[in-house]
Amino acid sequence: MQTASGATALRLPRPPARLDRPSLFLDLDGVLAPFAPSPDAVEPDPRRTKVLRRLIRRLEGRVAVVSGRTLSEIDRISDGAAMAASGVHGLQRRRGDGGRLDRKPDPAVRRAMRAFSDFARTRPGVIVEDKHLSAGLHFRQAPQVSAEALALAEALQRETGLDLQPGVMVLELKTPGTDKGAAIVEFMAETPFSEGTPVMVGDDLTDEHGFEAAERLGGFGVLVGPERPTAARYRLTDVAEVLDWLEGLAEDMA
Numbered sequence: 001m002q003t004a005s006g007a008t009a010l011r012l013p014r015p016p017a018r019l020d021r022p023s024l025f026l027d028l029d030g031v032l033a034p035f036a037p038s039p040d041a042v043e044p045d046p047r048r049t050k051v052l053r054r055l056i057r058r059l060e061g062r063v064a065v066v067s068g069r070t071l072s073e074i075d076r077i078s079d080g081a082a083m084a085a086s087g088v089h090g091l092q093r094r095r096g097d098g099g100r101l102d103r104k105p106d107p108a109v110r111r112a113m114r115a116f117s118d119f120a121r122t123r124p125g126v127i128v129e130d131k132h133l134s135a136g137l138h139f140r141q142a143p144q145v146s147a148e149a150l151a152l153a154e155a156l157q158r159e160t161g162l163d164l165q166p167g168v169m170v171l172e173l174k175t176p177g178t179d180k181g182a183a184i185v186e187f188m189a190e191t192p193f194s195e196g197t198p199v200m201v202g203d204d205l206t207d208e209h210g211f212e213a214a215e216r217l218g219g220f221g222v223l224v225g226p227e228r229p230t231a232a233r234y235r236l237t238d239v240a241e242v243l244d245w246l247e248g249l250a251e252d253m254a
Helices: 046-058 071-077 108-121 143-160 180-188 205-216 239-252
Strands: 022-026 063-066 085-087 092-094 127-130 134-138 163-167 170-174 197-202 220-224 234-236
Touching: 022 180, 022 239, 046 063, 046 239, 063 180, 071 085, 085 180, 092 180, 108 127, 108 134, 108 143, 108 170, 134 143, 143 163, 143 170, 163 205, 180 197, 180 205, 197 205, 205 220, 220 239, 234 239
Parallel strands: 022 063, 022 197, 063 085, 197 220, 220 234
Antiparallel strands: 085 092, 127 134, 134 170, 163 170
């Protein structure tokens, strides 16, 4: 199996149980939270909140949620546990001190929203998500439309110049200019993250930029889910394993 960086990765091992001063970057859906039929069906979870708060204390703030969701959705699902966070694939970013660094939306996002809404109107189960900086087309409840959805998104990408970001049963057209990897690079240029080694934990193609950035900066990526071509060095099977591993790290840092 070829990774995104060209290396071979067969049967990726579980990440180390102990890490020396990590700076953790954690995706949300599929990593800290299980997938649900619709984006708003994912709810806060006491165990997740407890793990995040404990890790942030033990790692002296070197924990950030890096997600395709908006910052407001990250806050809702994490129950406000994560101050440092990046939303909409790097287009929104909030430092640990609460300072916000948001990009301006491309006007073409409105065009993509209209086209996605027209598409969903005659296809039951398809959900359109307006993130202001991007437009999302979810078809987890209507997998039979995946080819049509991709054709529409690719045509819109060519016409508008928006970035097309595929995910797990979702296609997103977003304001160009950044990604999860760029967000990690920006965090790592700031304290307290610059005092640690970057570790990105993610599950899908949107996280590959993050894996690659962590590797370039002397750290590594952890893939969550089935084995596939990836730039990550390690793998965990599901959300439960991620939370178990994070709880172990927090305990080790005590």
